[in-house]
Amino acid sequence: MLKRLITSREALLVGAIVLLLALISSRFPGFITPANLANVFNDTSPLILLAIGQMIVILTKCIDLSVAANLALTGMVVSMVNVAAPGLPIIVILVIAIGLGTLLGMINGVLVWKLAIPPIVVTLGTMTIFRGIIFVISDGKWVNSHEMSPAFKAFPRTELLGLPVLGWIAILAVIVFTIVMTRTTLGRAFYAAGGNPHAATYAGINVGKTQFWAFTISGALAGLTGYLWVSRFAVSYVDIAGGFELDVVAACVIGGVSIMGGIGTVAGALLGALFLGIIKNALPVVDISPFWQLAISGGAIIVAVALNAQANREKGRIILKRAEQAS
C-alpha cells in the first residue's frame, strides 16, 4: 500500500525538498532546527488544507478558483458571529465554518453538475460573488483583533507537543483524505471520473455527482481554513487571502497532480504545498528579496509540469517495449 502511494513522482519531490533544505541550511543552519521546521509546517498548513481539496477537484478534470474567496467569506462570517456572540463555544464556530464552506462548495458543485457550466467559469463567477458578499455583510469594514474573543483567537495557536493545533489539523486532514482517496468508493470514483469520464459513466459512476462531491470537499476545507486563517492572523476583511487560489493550484501542479485529471495523490498535494511553504519561509531568512519568491515558485511550476510531461513521454516508449515482450 505504502509503496503504491509513494510513486516516483512523490519521491522526486521529497528529494527536491531535502535538497532545498540542505541549500538553505548551508547558509542558515538555524532553519532546520525542529522548532523552526514545525513553525514552517504550521505556517504552510492553510496551503496544505486547501491543496488537498483542490487536488480532489483537479483530479475530476475541474478547477476551483473560489477557494480563497470561500475562505475569506467564511472567515468574515465567523468573525462577525464571534463579535455578536463572543461566548459561543469554538466547536460551534468550527461547525459554522465547515458548514458554510461546504454550502459554498456545493453551490459550485451543483452549477457544474446540473447546469454543466465549465468549472473555470463557475468558480470565477462564485469567486467574485463571494468577495462581493463579504463587502455587503461587512460594509467593507475590518474585524480587528481586539473585537475577537480570546478563545476565538487562541484555538489554532494552542500548542500540543510543540506544534500548534493549526498544524495538527493539517496532519489530520492529510490522514483522513489519504484514507478517503485510497480506501473508499468515493475516492476511487474521483480517479475514475477524471481518468476517463466515459469509462466511468459506463461503469455506473455518475461523473457529475462525483465532481459535485469534489467541490463540496474543497468547499468544506476552505471553510475550515477560513476560521483558522482569521483567528490566526486575528483580522478579517474583504481581501484576505487575495490571490491565494493560485498558490493552491501551484502547490497541486508542483505536487504532480495532472491538470488533465485522473492523476494525483494527497501526498503529492502535501509535498507541493510544503515546497512552496519552505521557499516562502526561507527566502527572507537567507536574505533574498521576497519578490524572488514569485519568480522561484513560478519556475518550480514550469519545472514540475515539464517533468510530468517528460514522464508521460517515457511512458509512451515503455509501451512499445512491453508490446514486444508480450507478443
Add this chain to the structure above:
Amino acid sequence: MLKKSDSAIPSEGSTVQTAILALDGITKTFPGVKALSEVSLHLIPGKVTALIGENGAGKSTVVKILTGIYQPDGGAILVDGQPTTFPAPQAAADNGVTAIHQETVLFDELSVAENIFLGHAPRGAFGLIDRKTMNQKAGEILDGVGAKIEPDHKLKDLGIANKHLVAIARALSIDARVVIMDEPTAALSHKEIEELYELVESLKAQGKAILFISHKFDEIFRIADNYTVFRDGQLIGDGAIADVTEADLVKMMVGRDVSQIFPQRTPNPGDDILKVAGYSHPTEFEDIGFTLRTGEILGFYGLVGAGRSEFMQALFGMTRPSAGTVEIDGASVQIKSPADAVDHGIVYVPEDRGKQGAILDLPIFQNVTLPSLGRLSKNGFLKLAEEFKLAREYTERLDLRAASLDTHVGNLSGGNQQKVVIAKWLATQPKVIILDEPTKGVDIGSKAAVHEFMAELAAQGLAVIMVSSEIPEILGMSDRVIVMREGRMVAELSDKDLQPETLVRHAAGI
C-alpha cells in the same frame, strides 16, 4: 518483391519509372519493434491503389513516412523515379503528397475558403490575405470537385460529407499529385459514400495517384485498380485488383484460410431472463418489446440512425424512457441510472470502445473492479483484499499477462488492455451483456476472436444482445434478429427467415 510487382501491375514500362511516388525497400524500426521491413509501394498516376492489412500491419506507419512525419531507417522514397527524402511534412506537401484523414483535420470556426487555403492563402497588399481572390479560387476548386458549397460559409455549418469535400478541395489547392485517403468512408452514409466514389473517379481522371486505405472489401473492389497487402510490417503481395478475389486478399492479410469466420454454436436457450415491453422515448424510439433467454444471442439490425443504440442506452439507464417496463428474472425493475443497470446484471459495452475502454492511469485491479465496487465495499469503504481477489480471478480467467495487478493499464499492450476491459465487465457477473457494434473498425483476425468470445459467453449461459450493422455478423452470430427502422421494431426474424435480403428489405422499408 520488385519482380513480382513488375509482372503484376499492368503498365507500359517499369513501375518504378511510371510511379509518381514509390517506396523501395523501406524499413522503419521503433525501439523494440520493427514496424516496417523492406516494404515497397507504387502509386501510379490515374490509378487507385488500395492498401490492405490488419491493424498493426504497418499501414499508418507507411502513411506517416509518405507524409514526412516519420523518417525511414532504410530504403528509398522515389518521386518520379528520383530518390528523395521528406525530412518534414512540408517537404511531402511540396512534392504534392497530401493525406485526407479518417477524422477530417479542419477548423470549425473558419470559413470554407480559409480552411482550403490555410497556410498558403493568396496575399495582397502589405502581405495581408487577399480575401476576394481566396474566395474566388476556393469557389473554382469546389466547383471542380462538384461541391455545392459557398466558400464564405463557416465550416461548422456543413455536414460531414461536405467537410470531406472541403478536405479534398484543400488537398487539390496545393496541386496535389498524390492523395492518401485513410478510411474516408468510415463516418459517411450510403449516399455520401456514392458521392465520394464519384469524386475519386474524377481525381483519377485528372491523373492523380490515390492511395486508398480501407477495411471494407466491397469498396476496395468497387474503386481500386491495384492492391498492396501488408502483414506484420512486410509486403505480402501486390498487383491488379482484377486478378484477385476477396478470398485471396483475406488469405494474404491474415496468412491463413479464413473459411470458417464464425464459430459453430449449438444454441441452447434457457429461461426467460429479460423482458422488455412497450419501451418508448419521446423522440428516439417507440414501443420496443422482446423477451431474451439465457444462453441466447439476440441481434439488433438496422441502418445507421435506426434508434438501436439510443434504445440500448435507455435500457442501460443513460437516458429515461417515457413509457415501458423491464422485467429481469420475472421481477419488474426500474433502471434509472447505469449504476442501477449494473446492479440488476445488465452491462453495456458501447460502440466507441476507444473512449469507453480502460482508465489508463489506474492500475489493472482498479480497472477490473470499477463497476463492481458496490459489492466490494461496506459503508463506502473498500474491502481491498476482496477487490484484489476478484481482479485476480478474472484476469487469470482471461490469461492476462502482466508483471503485477498494480501495473497501470497505460503500460500494457493494446491486446492486454482489451482483456482488462472484458475482465471488468465479466467481473460484474452480468446476466445480460449488450455489445454495441462489437467489431466495428476491428481487423479480420481480431474479429474472429471477438466472435468466439461472444459464443463462449452465450455458452456459459449469459444472454447477449448484439447491435450490428454488418449483415454477415448478424447472420453468423445471432439466434434471433430484431430489425429496427426509424425508431420502431419492424421485424423479429429467426431460423430460415434469417436471409440477407429479408434483413435489408425490413431495414430499408422496401
